[in-house]
Amino acid sequence: MFTIVNREEMAGGTVILNEIEAPRIAAKARPGQFLILKANENGERIPLTMAETDPEKGTVTVIYMVVGKSTELFRRLGVGDAYQDVIGPLGQPTHIEPGKNVVCVGGGTGVAVLHPIARGMKQAGCDVTSIIGSRNRDLLILEDKMRLASTDLHICTDDGSYGRKGFVTEVLKEKLEAGGVDQVVAIGPVPMMKFVSLMTREYGVPTMVSLNPIMIDGTGMCGGCRVTVGGETKFGCVDGPEFDGHQVDFDELILRLRAYTEQERCSHERCKWEEGGAA
Amino acid sequence: MSAAKTPRQAMPEQPPLVRARNFEEVPLGYTAEQAVAEASRCLQCKNPACVQGCPVNVDIPGFIKHIAAGDFDKAIGKIWERNSLPAVCGRVCPQEIQCEGNCLLGRKGEAVAIGNLERFAADWERQHHVCELPSRDAATGKRVAVVGSGPSSLTVASDLVLKGHEVGLFEAFHKPGGVLVYGIPEFRLPKDIVGAEVACLQAQGVSLECDVVVGRTVTVDELFEQGFDAVYLGVGAGLPKFMRIPGENLVGVLSANEYLTRANLMKAYLFPEVDTPIPRGKRVAVLGGGNVAMDSARTAMRLGADKVSLVYRRSREEMPARKAEIHHAEEEGLDFQLLCNPVRYLGDDKGRLTGIECIRMELGEPDASGRRRPVEVPGSEFVLECDLAIVAIGSGANPLLTRSTPDLPLNKWGYVTANADTGKTGKKGVWAGGDIVTGAATVILAMGAGRKAADSIHEYLTWGW
Ligand SMILES: Cc1cc2nc3c(=O)[nH]c(=O)nc-3n(C[C@H](O)[C@H](O)[C@H](O)COP(=O)(O)OP(=O)(O)OC[C@H]3O[C@@H](n4cnc5c(N)ncnc54)[C@H](O)[C@@H]3O)c2cc1C
Ligand SMILES: Cc1cc2nc3c(=O)[nH]c(=O)nc-3n(C[C@H](O)[C@H](O)[C@H](O)COP(=O)(O)OP(=O)(O)OC[C@H]3O[C@@H](n4cnc5c(N)ncnc54)[C@H](O)[C@@H]3O)c2cc1C
Ligand code: SF4
Ligand code: FES
Numbered sequence: 255m256f257t258i259v260n261r262e263e264m265a266g267g268t269v270i271l272n273e274i275e276a277p278r279i280a281a282k283a284r285p286g287q288f289l290i291l292k293a294n295e296n297g298e299r300i301p302l303t304m305a306e307t308d309p310e311k312g313t314v315t316v317i318y319m320v321v322g323k324s325t326e327l328f329r330r331l332g333v334g335d336a337y338q339d340v341i342g343p344l345g346q347p348t349h350i351e352p353g354k355n356v357v358c359v360g361g362g363t364g365v366a367v368l369h370p371i372a373r374g375m376k377q378a379g380c381d382v383t384s385i386i387g388s389r390n391r392d393l394l395i396l397e398d399k400m401r402l403a404s405t406d407l408h409i410c411t412d413d414g415s416y417g418r419k420g421f422v423t424e425v426l427k428e429k430l431e432a433g434g435v436d437q438v439v440a441i442g443p444v445p446m447m448k449f450v451s452l453m454t455r456e457y458g459v460p461t462m463v464s465l466n467p468i469m470i471d472g473t474g475m476c477g478g479c480r481v482t483v484g485g486e487t488k489f490g491c492v493d494g495p496e497f498d499g500h501q502v503d504f505d506e507l508i509l510r511l512r513a514y515t516e517q518e519r520c521s522h523e524r525c526k527w528e529e530g531g532a533a
Numbered sequence: 534m535s536a537a538k539t540p541r542q543a544m545p546e547q548p549p550l551v552r553a554r555n556f557e558e559v560p561l562g563y564t565a566e567q568a569v570a571e572a573s574r575c576l577q578c579k580n581p582a583c584v585q586g587c588p589v590n591v592d593i594p595g596f597i598k599h600i601a602a603g604d605f606d607k608a609i610g611k612i613w614e615r616n617s618l619p620a621v622c623g624r625v626c627p628q629e630i631q632c633e634g635n636c637l638l639g640r641k642g643e644a645v646a647i648g649n650l651e652r653f654a655a656d657w658e659r660q661h662h663v664c665e666l667p668s669r670d671a672a673t674g675k676r677v678a679v680v681g682s683g684p685s686s687l688t689v690a691s692d693l694v695l696k697g698h699e700v701g702l703f704e705a706f707h708k709p710g711g712v713l714v715y716g717i718p719e720f721r722l723p724k725d726i727v728g729a730e731v732a733c734l735q736a737q738g739v740s741l742e743c744d745v746v747v748g749r750t751v752t753v754d755e756l757f758e759q760g761f762d763a764v765y766l767g768v769g770a771g772l773p774k775f776m777r778i779p780g781e782n783l784v785g786v787l788s789a790n791e792y793l794t795r796a797n798l799m800k801a802y803l804f805p806e807v808d809t810p811i812p813r814g815k816r817v818a819v820l821g822g823g824n825v826a827m828d829s830a831r832t833a834m835r836l837g838a839d840k841v842s843l844v845y846r847r848s849r850e851e852m853p854a855r856k857a858e859i860h861h862a863e864e865e866g867l868d869f870q871l872l873c874n875p876v877r878y879l880g881d882d883k884g885r886l887t888g889i890e891c892i893r894m895e896l897g898e899p900d901a902s903g904r905r906r907p908v909e910v911p912g913s914e915f916v917l918e919c920d921l922a923i924v925a926i927g928s929g930a931n932p933l934l935t936r937s938t939p940d941l942p943l944n945k946w947g948y949v950t951a952n953a954d955t956g957k958t959g960k961k962g963v964w965a966g967g968d969i970v971t972g973a974a975t976v977i978l979a980m981g982a983g984r985k986a987a988d989s990i991h992e993y994l995t996w997g998w
Binding site: 278279282292296297298299323324327338339340341342343344470471473474475476477478480481482487492506509510512513514517518520521524 | 705706707743744745746749750751771772773775777781782784785787788790791794795799800804805806807808809810812883884885931932933
């Protein structure tokens with residue numbers, strides 16, 4: 255169980271796709287839900303959204319950015335290797351309302367999380383305009399899949415190496431100005447979700463974001479994933495991970511995500527060093 | 534010298550200042566000589582009150598007699614008749630209010646150290662492996678799903694597998710044992726002991742699957758569809774309670790569940806040897822006065838804190854923790870801030886905790902629980918400086934499983950309603966017991982509930998609902 259049956263590298267090897275054998279989870283999973291994965295005995299429990307599920311094949315797919323020690327260890331797993339633990343499906347599935355005019359905004363690896371939602375919405379008869387962005391052309395992921403999942407696709411890069419130069423929020427602003435948008439879905443780095451939410455609030459357009467607080471169990475047991483939404487404390491793992499962007503206290507989330515930065519940096523350095531500085 | 538006058542054998546322990554900085558077990562266990570000497574103090578009462586004090590009625594004089602005679606293998610066999618986790622219970626039962634609390638010797642002097650003796654017998658067996666696995670009844674062809682793997686579920690699994698049923702144990706975490714592995718620290722209950730108990734169950738034929746969150750990965754109804762004839766819910770009370778005071782989401786405020794899970798289950802005290810980090814506070818405040826608070830505070834000490842304060846709103850007499858743990862905590866130099874209640878958390882501009890504003894309390898009239906109600910002393914606010922706060926004020930019923938089982942009757946606090954004598958719930962084929970029924974209680978009560986439920990499940994599988 256939990257064997258990797260397919261592996262791809264994206265964005266120059268900084269983003270990895272793993273298709274993992276997990277029949278029971280695959281049978282159950284719905285768009286928007288996530289897994290918790292652990293590489294080995296001493297590993298950390300890491301939450302990752304399911305980018306794809308194949309109930310017939312009994313597999314689930316995750317796409318993740320290599321940012322620290324644990325995702326670095328995940329990167330080193332090849333086809334035929336197995337994760338020691340995969341737990342899920344966790345969290346609430348995405349709520350999809352058919353027939354809406356939706357704008358899906360994705361940044362960085364957030365596009366991996368956005369893709370099944372955009373596709374689900376299109377299948378439900380929504381008109382899906384997608385705006386995806388990255389720092390430069392090499393870091394852009396899932397362009398083809400997003401094109402299939404959208405009626406209309408816009409691409410932005412910070413440095414202008416591909417698509418339009420600038421942030422996703424600029425294209426979003428034009429769409430909002432033009433009017434007729436029923437809903438916005440924004441998934442990406444926390445600052446991006448924050449700015450999208452601030453902008454859509456001005457236009458009164460409901461906005462859904464997918465939050466990524468630090469988690470341990472993912473079942474509502476530890477409270478580590480606390481986020482403030484509408485002035486109330488919610489648990490990201492069981493109440494989310496998707497929330498109303500207009501109600502989320504993003505600044506608090508940013509601070510809470512930094513809780514272990516020092517320790518994580520030390521751990522990652524050590525891990526690279528152990529591999530002979532090659533990582 | 535009469536037994537009542539022989540002093541109770543002291544438990545050898547690591548010296549306080551040494552152990553306060555390591556994770557090794559604090560009490561070292563009796564030697565065989567000490568065990569025999571302690572066992573010889575037992576009066577072998579005709580009508581033993583200690584047995585009534587034990588929630589599963591271990592034949593205490595019976596097993597103690599064997600120890601006194603040096604027949605240690607017979608002693609453990611006697612305990613096993615009633616208690617399948619003696620190495621655990623001998624370490625964590627609140628003996629002073631259970632078995633030992635009723636001991637006749639205790640009225641005039643010191644009670645027989647029943648817990649220490651139970652621990653001795655269990656440890657001795659683990660080291661010598663003299664006893665054989667109990668034999669299994671003929672296979673019945675019936676299948677029982679047991680959800681969770683805490684003490685309550687382990688008891689159900691063990692009882693039912695011996696009665697010839699097929700048992701599948703499902704655990705949400707990646708390791709079995711429930712609170713015994715994620716909550717109670719290594720220095721109080723070595724995880725190898727829990728591991729050995731689980732391995733023993735597996736050797737008896739119980740199939741164990743970790744990483745299965747019932748309610749998410751598979752629902753209770755789906756378990757029936759997959760061919761299980763009965764389901765036991767032993768999912769514990771895993772919902773952290775917070776005080777709902779300002780500043781609670783500052784970085785540095787953790788639930789005891791999170792703190793202890795990082796430390797115990799994820800072994801974060803070994804970071805960076807292991808990958809999970811844990812906040813190491815210099816000045817730590819732990820809110821609460823139960824076992825969970827003691828365990829958190831003593832863990833913080835071992836993680837290198839300069840000062841650890843226990844903030845509890847009543848007085849020392851009302852602290853619900855085991856006497857032995859309060860005593861150990863005190864020896865290890867913990868600062869007790871009694872009659873003291875947090876009002877709000879204070880933080881810096883980086884969102885990190887810097888202190889807790891507290892208010893002094895005094896005891897007023899008794900409340901519904903019979904305990905004197907703490908009331909605030911006006912104007913007594915002060916700031917307790919700290920960079921880590923651990924909230925250990927209790928836990929509630931986690932709704933994850935129950936929400937996905939809508940036809941399972943719950944009480945108004947979300948706990949599963951189950952018959953106290955049988956563990957039967959209001960949903961056909963489903964039993965429940967342990968903390969998910971009673972609220973946070975004790976290991977042995979959870980096991981007692983498991984035993985009753987196993988009997989009732991066996992009856993159902995034999996005769997029908
Ligand atoms: C519900 C959920 C779904 C997620 N889905 C995906 C996904 O599909 N793809 C993906 O690439 N990532 C996803 N994440 C984020 C992912 O879990 C983190 O990137 C991962 O935990 C980092 O682990 P690490 O040990 O490699 O890095 P760490 O050593 O833990 O951290 C390295 C850096 O990453 C930052 N970081 C740590 N934890 C998180 C976090 N939870 N979110 C964002 N940044 C973090 C730290 O601040 C640090 O700067 C998701 C998170 C959640 C909670
Ligand atoms: C820190 C701490 C210290 C304690 N100290 C003592 C002590 O000294 N003495 C004493 O007697 N008692 C003590 N207790 C209390 C005692 O541990 C509990 O009363 C006892 O463990 C309850 O047993 P249980 O079997 O009901 O549940 P638990 O031990 O809570 O086990 C429940 C298990 O079910 C799993 N689970 C939950 N939901 C699901 C799901 N949906 N699907 C699958 N699995 C699930 C959980 O992960 C867990 O492993 C302490 C408790 C804590 C937290
Ligand atoms: S199980 Fe607990 S209460 Fe019963 S005899 Fe043993 S230590 Fe005492
Ligand atoms: S991750 Fe523990 S409660 Fe959400």
